[in-house]
Amino acid sequence: MTKRVKAAIYQAAPVPLCIDYGIERLIEQVGDAIDIGAELIAFGETFLGGYPLWLDEAPGAAIWDHKGTQALHSIILDQALRKNDPRLVPLQALVDASGIIVCVGGHERVRSTITNTQYIFRPALPPVLHRKLVPTHGERMIWGRGDGSTLEVHAADWGNLGQLICWEHWMPLVRAAMHHEGEAVHVAAWPTVREVHLVASRHYAFEGRCFVLAAGTIQDRSELLEGLARVGGDVDALALIKGMPEGQLQFGGSAIIGPDGVIIAEARADADLLIADLDLSAIGRGLAALDTDGHYSRPDVFELRIDRRARTGVANAIDGLAPRTRRKSDKPAD
Template sequence: MKTAIVQAAPVPLDITEGLKRLLLLLQDAIDTGAELIAFGETFLGGYPLWLDEASDAAKWDHPGTKALHAILLEQAVRERDSRFEPLQALVDKAGVMVSVGAHERRRNSLYNNQILFRSGLPPLPHRKLVPTHGERLIWNRGDGSTLDIHDGPQGKIGNLVCWEHWMPLARAAMHNQGEMIHVAAWPTVRESYSIASRHYAFEGRCFVLAAGTVQHRDDLLESIDRLGNNAQARTLVQQMDNAQLQFGGSQIIAPDAEILAQAGDGTEIITAELDMSMIGQGLASLDTDGHYSRADVFELRVDRSAKDGVVWKN
């Protein structure tokens, strides 16, 4: 299978415009012959950089933080969002699969969702189980109902997002489902994130597409202007350095942890042909879900039920 990672700058906040950019970039990736194409964490809406880069973002009742949250709530995708129809049509026409991150709204909460679009099938969501550190100011936690993989003729394919790769039991649950190709979505694939991605490949005996993005402070300011020029949001974002703040670093990794393709810190598409026979060869020495699992000593239970918090009865 030929795979690709599209490492590019999202359109921050403005998800409607972001979907238009996504379609253009996706067509370029399809033209490479790739069958599975990955984009980085929250490519639709952009990573909320102000949480890390603006010193006042975590202050109680900060008007800029509230303004940016309101914009994302308004823009966020929803389940069965009609704005996905052109994307699904392109996926169906090309016969490809596409993993892309998005801010998703469910009721009145935001979630970090890495969605796998599949030809002829409904999208497969994965909502991040634990938002990392400051991300808890913006995203709710996912539940076990989206801890799933695609199982089709192309193989078994799954997603995890960012620091989920340091959740040992989440990794074990994904390995148990027999992933062959895994999308590891990151904002930037810095050194420690590369280590986590390569470890996942070796531990799970699967290929890993570690997908990062590129983003600058001024990208956020341009979107704020386009979406109504909210003064409070602009003031908060202007606290951030006027510089590039996400640096790509995407990688395609083999089951033996070898890096097959490596991106720089700018916009580019990287590709790699995957030799699927490497998976079976690697399992001869290490199967963390089988002969290396000691099921007589350890047991993992996974609750796949949706946790909506409210049960209505007649």
């Protein structure tokens, strides 16, 4: 029996900085996708909070002790999503009621560090999280690194759904790890799907024999200024953003790609809602020629080991770990 899933990409402008309002907008956009019959909807990188464009576009943003950069970091840290964040309860309720699956990225706070985190919201289950393993270039000023504990997929009725963020698609061992999970559909989250990003997404689809939703965003400098005003503004942050070029700074380019690497649907640089009916039987046909996790893998020559432990930097003396050394202050009283 042919298995099919109706998948969509919502290419839109995030609400920069103000994640509270961004979640409200996201719920409305998910409702739009439900109205057109989508079973799976994907959004671009850090859609909740917006991509930190000032790192690329604002002169001097990387200067040590730059007041504007510090102010924007503080705003995002305050707004960032937390574990079991109550602000996400209405989104989860909508997912539960409709049966839709939502893939969306956002800024997440892990203790006192911000991470670039992609979420899969699925009915009647907690979200699947993936934290970007290596922030790219200037992104290291704002995001910490993820670990192997979030290399997971969601087992949907129609097949496995996975996700990676931006330049992770040029990490060969990460691709191998995800291909081993047998993805039917993969979400590739980008700020803008530039030409070379589309090449990476098409290559991933062909190599992994899966459908790829390459999801990008659009963003204008004026929207950054509006987002800053929503969170109360800051004179240093305002000066930094005003130093950026005027006009559009992110340019969409989202695409839905088949397991043969062929583009099924593609957006331009404006707001769009792409949708495609994915025939998952195409995956099996493609595997006849290429299975990079199977008959093309040569496990007798190559072996990949993945550390899936959460790395918090602090290990307590529990669960079979060696007991800590007794300190003088631990000695029993006489």
